Amino acid sequence: MVCDRCIMVVKDDFEQLGFDVMQISLGSVEVKSNYISEEDKLDLEKTLQEHGFELILDKEEAHNEEIKVLLLEYVNGQWFKKFNVSDFLAHNLHSDYIAISRFFSKKNNLTIEKYLIRLKVERTKQLIQEGKLNFSEIAYELGYSNLSHLSAQFKKEVGKSLSDYKNVADFQRNPIDKIV
Known part of the structure; x- marks a missing residue:
C-alpha cells in the first residue's frame, strides 16, 4: 500500500x-x-x-516491506531535514543500521542508498508532472544540496535530463511498489 x-x-x-x-x-x-x-x-x-x-505473512518479507515503507516516509515526509537515513531507520526499527543495511541488500540485491535514489527519482518525476515547482525547488524539496546533484542522479537513472523528461508528453513513472 x-x-x-x-x-x-x-x-x-x-x-x-x-x-x-x-x-x-x-x-x-x-x-x-x-x-x-x-x-x-x-x-x-x-x-x-x-x-x-x-x-505478506513471511517475517523476513514483512521486515523488508517495513524498511521500504520507512524509506518512502523518509523521502515524502522530508525526514532528511532532521535525520540522516541510517539514524532514521535505526531509530524506527530499534536495530543497528549495519544489520538493517545488510539485510536489505541481501533481500533486494540493492543497497539502501540506491533504493533511496530510486525513490527520489520517482518523487522528482511526480513533482515535475505536477508542475508546481521548478527544478531547484524540487532539488531542495528532496534534500539535495544543489540542482546539479539531482540532475546527475536523475539522468543516470532515467536516461534523460530533467528538461527532456519535462518536455515529454507521456510521463513514464514507476509504481513505488515496483522500484526494486
Missing part, C-alpha cells in the same frame, strides 16, 4: 471478509484476532490480489 486510497481499499477488503481491523497503515494491517485460518488466508490473498496487493 502506497497511498491513502490503497489503505482504504485494503481496509474494505479485510472488513468485507469479516476481519475486525484494529489499525492500518502503509504496508501493515493489524486485526483483532490472533489466529487466521488457512481458508481465511486464501480468501484474503485472493481478494487482495484482485486489487493489486499481496498478503
Whole structure:
C-alpha cells in the first residue's frame, strides 16, 4: 500500500471478509484476532490480489516491506531535514543500521542508498508532472544540496535530463511498489 486510497481499499477488503481491523497503515494491517485460518488466508490473498496487493505473512518479507515503507516516509515526509537515513531507520526499527543495511541488500540485491535514489527519482518525476515547482525547488524539496546533484542522479537513472523528461508528453513513472 502506497497511498491513502490503497489503505482504504485494503481496509474494505479485510472488513468485507469479516476481519475486525484494529489499525492500518502503509504496508501493515493489524486485526483483532490472533489466529487466521488457512481458508481465511486464501480468501484474503485472493481478494487482495484482485486489487493489486499481496498478503505478506513471511517475517523476513514483512521486515523488508517495513524498511521500504520507512524509506518512502523518509523521502515524502522530508525526514532528511532532521535525520540522516541510517539514524532514521535505526531509530524506527530499534536495530543497528549495519544489520538493517545488510539485510536489505541481501533481500533486494540493492543497497539502501540506491533504493533511496530510486525513490527520489520517482518523487522528482511526480513533482515535475505536477508542475508546481521548478527544478531547484524540487532539488531542495528532496534534500539535495544543489540542482546539479539531482540532475546527475536523475539522468543516470532515467536516461534523460530533467528538461527532456519535462518536455515529454507521456510521463513514464514507476509504481513505488515496483522500484526494486
